[in-house]
Amino acid sequence: MTSPIRPPRIPIPLRPTHTLRFIRRLVRRVVVSPGAPPGTLVQVGPEPIHPVVVRILHYTESGIIREKEVEGGDAMVAAGASWVEHTPSGQDISPGETGVAWVDVEGVSHAEALNRFQESTGIHPLVMEDIMAVGQRPKLEEYDDYLFILLRMLRWDEEKGAVEEEQVSVLVGRGRLLTFRETPGDLFQVIRERIRGGKGRIRKGGADYLAYAVVDLVVDSCFEVLERLGERLEQAEEEILVNPVPELLQQIRFLKRELLLLRRSIWPLREMLGELERGELEMVDPATRPYLKDTYDHVVHVMDTVDALRDMTAGTLDLYVSTLGHRSNEVMKVLTVIASIFIPLTFIAGVYGMNFHFMPELARPWAYPAVLLLMAALGVGMYLFFRYRRWI
Amino acid sequence: MTSPIRPPRIPIPLRPTHTLRFIRRLVRRVVVSPGAPPGTLVQVGPEPIHPVVVRILHYTESGIIREKEVEGGDAMVAAGASWVEHTPSGQDISPGETGVAWVDVEGVSHAEALNRFQESTGIHPLVMEDIMAVGQRPKLEEYDDYLFILLRMLRWDEEKGAVEEEQVSVLVGRGRLLTFRETPGDLFQVIRERIRGGKGRIRKGGADYLAYAVVDLVVDSCFEVLERLGERLEQAEEEILVNPVPELLQQIRFLKRELLLLRRSIWPLREMLGELERGELEMVDPATRPYLKDTYDHVVHVMDTVDALRDMTAGTLDLYVSTLGHRSNEVMKVLTVIASIFIPLTFIAGVYGMNFHFMPELARPWAYPAVLLLMAALGVGMYLFFRYRRWI
Amino acid sequence: MTSPIRPPRIPIPLRPTHTLRFIRRLVRRVVVSPGAPPGTLVQVGPEPIHPVVVRILHYTESGIIREKEVEGGDAMVAAGASWVEHTPSGQDISPGETGVAWVDVEGVSHAEALNRFQESTGIHPLVMEDIMAVGQRPKLEEYDDYLFILLRMLRWDEEKGAVEEEQVSVLVGRGRLLTFRETPGDLFQVIRERIRGGKGRIRKGGADYLAYAVVDLVVDSCFEVLERLGERLEQAEEEILVNPVPELLQQIRFLKRELLLLRRSIWPLREMLGELERGELEMVDPATRPYLKDTYDHVVHVMDTVDALRDMTAGTLDLYVSTLGHRSNEVMKVLTVIASIFIPLTFIAGVYGMNFHFMPELARPWAYPAVLLLMAALGVGMYLFFRYRRWI
């Protein structure tokens, strides 16, 4: 008799398992088409709805030189060409200043435009293929005059109640930064604001510091996702204690998968940041290294928290099984006790319902009350015995 | 009362465990005959049904020089001899061009012909033994004038509903490639088409690039297998929620084994591609290395997905056990409640069925309806109490 | 019939799961505000209640030169300035002596004051940010003229019945030590006493030895926490054997989490102390190294004990499940036996309660006692059979 106050019934959304969708998310568009020559940029899936949006930001330590937002594939190709030609000491920068040209491309499914972009910029075809195939693992590759950083940005989508992933590709050149993303919306709004405001090191640092700011944003966004997942887990736990239904198990499995995705997106960042921070890459300024070390520490912190959450999720499964077992036991015990008390009593009643002609006690006037008393005593006795043995 | 709408009964094919067959698949033909001298090529099993098929393709950057398909052991020996004699700057290639001679042998169970092949080509007897013993782990071995790459190609056999494995052996020489396979059918059709079409780097690259194309094909074919296994897992999960029968457990165990096989076939590729890509092998051109790195990334991706699928398969087992337990609990609870309500009522009926002579209430006209009312009240009261306690 | 003596009912405090709070503790204040420039010291949370307290202790081998306790941000900034200017051979130390200036700051949430402190001391902004963000992982960083050591002090809070964590930041310079903590109260009382007493090496050693004393205090405080957790685990185990309720499962999960926190706080110390002890850091005197090795051994000991406790906690779960199952089995078995004995007897009574006109045995005078005897014999026989089969 553990729960005297009746807890309210909480409706739990039945969540389908989505195993296949999950697997497809893992496999998705890594291989553009099996057997095709590598470096081929092919249109995958339906024609893209959103146009390409290009955000150009050209700044030096003293201020912003150019800032514009253009649309369409041609604008992208043009921006790519100007990005390639840009040198740190460009024409519109006073001598001695380091200017950074940042071209941020939104929409990576326009195969034809990206093909032209590749041709005009001379970026390695495999890099362009990786940019388009948006299910890649995070990685860091060093090319002759740029670093290629591939990241996975995570966001909690409150509407879907799930983690949303987006692939962010970063190319860091000397005084040049190129970023590629897929979904509409200015993801780097907050960084752009810091450049405009001119606070901190951001305008003083080079393209490597700007790349660091992007990586840092990606890592920091995990903390919010983790907090959301923690909330969900807590909610699931509370519901388990109240009403352990199999839907909650599905919920827990869903959380496990989201944590798996998160882990896959973050784990390679560890090695990557370690490599960036060790300072063997020419493109990274020594002054940026403490900042990268700081982000590295954050990644380790995220991994720790992911692992703690995974541990706790596994514990929730134990809680589910054990709560279910306990509840079921409680029911069975009380009900079996009822049966056990009344079955012997019914037997006694059955004995005196027999039709033998010679049953002398039937004729005694005190027999009926005596039998009733006996039954009552037996019932109460068994009840007390069961309580004493802690069976109810 | 979780499932008010009756779900349709899905027939599940009862899948035998096949443990022994699985073990034999693992052990199969690795040892030709214990105690026999190594490098002996002995006929294993019955006489092969399919003849040896040899596909010769000789191409340079400018075009295809020779392409033919011959049958039989003698043709294979002849092709082997010409393969050995081939030098990158052969007679029918304009100076400065690099030509590649690719001999693709189908059918590796003709011991006698392979013996002659070995003698005429001078390939190490242990390599030939590995080619014939088709249950080997993938590996990479460097010999004096060729690299020996052993791969396992995976395909989903829709008919059998299982993963099919095939051993693919690759020998990469300077301007020469030799491939061995077992089952009939042109596995490398798609690569041959690319050579014929002349698109991409394939005709420009040497034999090492062609070997990369083969390895890449093997790795990419895993993604389809993974998607099929994901579909099966999802189907099994859905059926578990509807009707958790032990056959589904067998299905899950079957999926676990297929994943185990997949893992075994892919895991050694990681190290192998790492070694190829590090560029310490003389046979591998530096220009091919970024492509090998790309395939390496795909292998890592496959491994990640395999591990995620294994995790999910393990979770499915939990789901099975818990769904079974929940369903069984539901049944037991409702039925036990029925018993618990009627047993006390039966006792009351039994009391008034006793044959004592002095039972004054029996003679009262209101007694019968009163007892019926009492019974009804008791039954309804217990039912409400059980509902209140959430036992039903 | 295992427990003839009725054990007393022990009231167990129902402990909420606190998953969210736990996750927040993990994520807490690591990121001051996502997207903000790194090294920004921002006021997080409400205005701090407690004022900054600064404890200054300046000692040489021969005695204490200065010791004072001041309050407020301005005092802190002043102490910081004097700390920077301090050199081992200061004005008030006889030549040849090594003096150590120790500034211990309590209260790290006064953003504005810490900002001024950073400016006046020139400590790297990222270090100051780490000092303020009190949820960091322990770490060791080497800067040009100081070592930065970040620690997590653990204490058992008897009132809350939980482990309390506090971040302790240590900056070791040549002849200078700077410590930062959050909660009010002199944590380093015991070290200060040793300096005042002048016993042991403490006044002879430099700032590195003093830093060692702080690290050693942090590590040693874990042993008490471990003993408390062990007590709780033992108590939980005893209660499980008496009365396995789900609340105990919550208790076990709570202990698992505290052990997880402890592990996270101690694990990085291993590597850190290894690095300190290897003697590659200029700031650490070779004479201090055996002491650091000793602390390293203690850390390994703590880790071993944490792992043993985790193992035992996992075993407690098995104990819970199995005790619950055993108790439930006992109940069910005994009660089912009762039913099994009386149901056949009731059937016999039912037979002789039938109203057939021709039931010759009903008229025999010996029939009733004979049937009663039969029933008794049957009941006793079944009881004996059940005992023989060890079912009860």
Place this chain on the structure above:
Amino acid sequence: MTSPIRPPRIPIPLRPTHTLRFIRRLVRRVVVSPGAPPGTLVQVGPEPIHPVVVRILHYTESGIIREKEVEGGDAMVAAGASWVEHTPSGQDISPGETGVAWVDVEGVSHAEALNRFQESTGIHPLVMEDIMAVGQRPKLEEYDDYLFILLRMLRWDEEKGAVEEEQVSVLVGRGRLLTFRETPGDLFQVIRERIRGGKGRIRKGGADYLAYAVVDLVVDSCFEVLERLGERLEQAEEEILVNPVPELLQQIRFLKRELLLLRRSIWPLREMLGELERGELEMVDPATRPYLKDTYDHVVHVMDTVDALRDMTAGTLDLYVSTLGHRSNEVMKVLTVIASIFIPLTFIAGVYGMNFHFMPELARPWAYPAVLLLMAALGVGMYLFFRYRRWI
């Protein structure tokens, strides 16, 4: 209603756990007698029954020089002395040929004779002690003029239905090989045959190639053991599906232990063969290295298969638990349904068995058939409801 056709009852041999015997097998004779000086060769256990048998085989590339089989300790000592004196270019070998003298000793429990053998050959006392203590882990040790290789040969003993282990010690000198084994019978018959036949490299290779042949034989013998264990596992699985009795659990635990033993015997071979193959040992000819690599691959293959079998054995346990649970559920459900249908019906019968004087329906002629109809309708209705809810 899963099994309409009654499967035949398969008798399963009840296998005792033998934990102690297993532990003793692990600990057996590793320590001759605790505290005794190392290198002491003491008679352990009862006096050996079988005499020492020595098989001497002296061959060169051109043919066999000497082959004889002698018995007794004195013959062994004599063979040892001649073995030591043997040099590759002995008296009876034509110049330029490499002859190999192989002395194969059977019976390692004759302490006294082995003592004399040690004295006459000058082999390190610790090596001799290892040869006698037949429970050692496989290992490789390099001494001044010989390599000491300790192996564990595995065989499937069909009679006992268990894996039999035998320790094989190999000493490889220049042109000399010494092998020690325990049980009677010519284990190396197949190698001797190959030497006699003169096929393959065996007579051309030196003592190192002969040692390779011994190691290869040991590794290849594992494949048969694995197939036998696979058969047993399959059999156990099939029996589980038919009739899950606890004896099968014992069978599974037995298989797990045999796999553990196998793993322990094979695992150290990996490192050992790696060391042999790396070619840093003077005793190993470079031409033998590809063969050692081949055996290394086989060891890896064996380890993979052992791990796959262990995985499957673990899965069998799940299958056992789940099949048992499913069968038990089926029984309980059907039987509980029977009870649930008849208990309410019995209640109705009880009501009309009450002896109230005023029960008007008792007097109606249609009442009895009506009640019977009601009962039938209720019974059928409940049955249909239970089927609809999938409870039976």
Place this chain on the structure above:
Amino acid sequence: MTSPIRPPRIPIPLRPTHTLRFIRRLVRRVVVSPGAPPGTLVQVGPEPIHPVVVRILHYTESGIIREKEVEGGDAMVAAGASWVEHTPSGQDISPGETGVAWVDVEGVSHAEALNRFQESTGIHPLVMEDIMAVGQRPKLEEYDDYLFILLRMLRWDEEKGAVEEEQVSVLVGRGRLLTFRETPGDLFQVIRERIRGGKGRIRKGGADYLAYAVVDLVVDSCFEVLERLGERLEQAEEEILVNPVPELLQQIRFLKRELLLLRRSIWPLREMLGELERGELEMVDPATRPYLKDTYDHVVHVMDTVDALRDMTAGTLDLYVSTLGHRSNEVMKVLTVIASIFIPLTFIAGVYGMNFHFMPELARPWAYPAVLLLMAALGVGMYLFFRYRRWI
């Protein structure tokens, strides 16, 4: 019906969990007093009862020079002083001989005497603290003129039925050995006997060989402990099959903990012996290295056996759960079958016990035997059906 012969009830000693005692054993006396200066030798716990016993043994290759046993702290201090002064070529040794002076101290809790000992010998205070704090992990430390080896000796205490641990500290100098132990009794009796007997290398080897003999004794003593634990495990398994009570679970958990302790005591020896054997330590003679390698192999063997025992212990838990489940199922099934057979029969009896006036069959003379026959047929039919379905 699995157990037709009633097995005897084996009384199992109820073993309390002792979690706290276990934790205290782990934490015990590692920290003498938190916050105290390191290297302080403080009296921990009550005044020691047993006096200090010092056993001095001074021997050369040719014989024993001095052997005496003295008591009390002063004697210890004197022995320490003479130990320090001892040089391998001492006054009473013929030139060219290497003499070894071995001082064996029993009783390490006399803080005051040990303090004086430390002062007179100049041993590092941290070493002395480690010697006194008897809960340390095994370790090896190199000091300028001695090696410090800390070991944990394990013995099976038959009376307590538990593993007893004792810390053994060894200081190896050139020609000098110092050992410290706690409990009374000459642990090294067997080594002393070997020195007296002069057999083997023991008198020829230096102090390093004597230290090896001590380490070897510690390692070899584990084998007996393992065999005892194996016996206990086998006993527990047998009892589980007969009567699975929760006390056995406690027994298994107890065994798991003892194995954990054993593992903790042996694991660090692996690394330690590896370091000793690699031969980089000046104090270790190359001739001693094969012996250390031998002990290293024994440690690996112990670890393997510990891991096998742990695996088997985990399997025993599965056995417990499954046997309990199987027994409980057997009971429930048979009893439920009884109920299922009699409930329908009772219903039939109830029908003919109804008091309807118009029940024509009641008046037929054949009705009563016909109903009895029907009941018998139904009962037997159901019984046969249940058997056919393998439910009983």
